[in-house]
Amino acid sequence: MQLDIAAPRAARRAAPLAAAAMGLALLAGAAPALAQDTAPFQLAQAAAPKPPQPSAEQMKLANELLVANGEASSFDAVIPNVVEQTAAGFVQANPDLIRDLREVAKQLSAQYESRRSEIVQILATIYATEFTTEELRDLLAFYRSEAGKKLVAKREELLKAGFSAIQAWSAQFAREMEVRVREEMKKRGFTI
Numbered sequence: 001m002q003l004d005i006a007a008p009r010a011a012r013r014a015a016p017l018a019a020a021a022m023g024l025a026l027l028a029g030a031a032p033a034l035a036q037d038t039a040p041f042q043l044a045q046a047a048a049p050k051p052p053q054p055s056a057e058q059m060k061l062a063n064e065l066l067v068a069n070g071e072a073s074s075f076d077a078v079i080p081n082v083v084e085q086t087a088a089g090f091v092q093a094n095p096d097l098i099r100d101l102r103e104v105a106k107q108l109s110a111q112y113e114s115r116r117s118e119i120v121q122i123l124a125t126i127y128a129t130e131f132t133t134e135e136l137r138d139l140l141a142f143y144r145s146e147a148g149k150k151l152v153a154k155r156e157e158l159l160k161a162g163f164s165a166i167q168a169w170s171a172q173f174a175r176e177m178e179v180r181v182r183e184e185m186k187k188r189g190f191t192i
Contacts, residue, residue, distance in 0.1 A: 054128030061136035062127035066120055068143035070152045075119045080109040 054062070066072040087105035091098050131139065142148045151158075185192050 051129060054125065055133065058128035058131070058133050058136060059124055061133065061140055062124040062131070063120065065127060065136060065140050065143065066123055068140055068148070068152070070155065071123060072120045075116065078119060079112050079116055080105075083109045083112065 063072075084105045087101040087108075090101055094101070127136070143152065182192055
């Protein structure tokens with residue numbers, strides 16, 4: 001089976017951001033239901049020991065790392081996408097309000113753009129919790145090195161090339177498997 005990679009370049013580039021935005025939008029839409037369903041989980045978590053909080057230095061290094069490795073800017077489109085998708089959800093029930101809903105979405109996107117830093121802080125906390133101060137320094141040193149900067153600059157290109165190469169390999173492998181399955185079935189007396 002071969003995957004279709006004929007999608008326009010801009011759509012392929014936007015796919016990871018769209019996926020992240022969709023995930024956040026789904027979570028936002030599901031928040032009331034999740035709040036009801038998570039009560040037992042919250043009680044269990046409250047009884048569980050809390051992991052140690054990262055130090056201020058770890059948080060500083062984690063924030064610097066997210067800028068250096070490009071992840072801080074990976075979520076630039078999340079807030080506008082969530083706002084637009086939320087407004088678009090109202091369009092289905094109120095198609096006559098599409099223009100007003102678009103204007104409201106644009107206005108709210110600008111208003112809430114400052115909250116993007118909350119996303120970066122969530123990631124920074126995860127990094128600062130998972131890596132020691134020394135490890136964060138090492139990672140930061142790598143991403144500030146020429147090799148690290150090159151990795152960040154070429155990441156999208158590398159991922160696209162890898163995806164295309166894996167698709168080509170997968171198509172070839174599928175053809176090989178088709179031949180082998182036919183051979184094995186023929187040994188059992190079946191022609192397919």
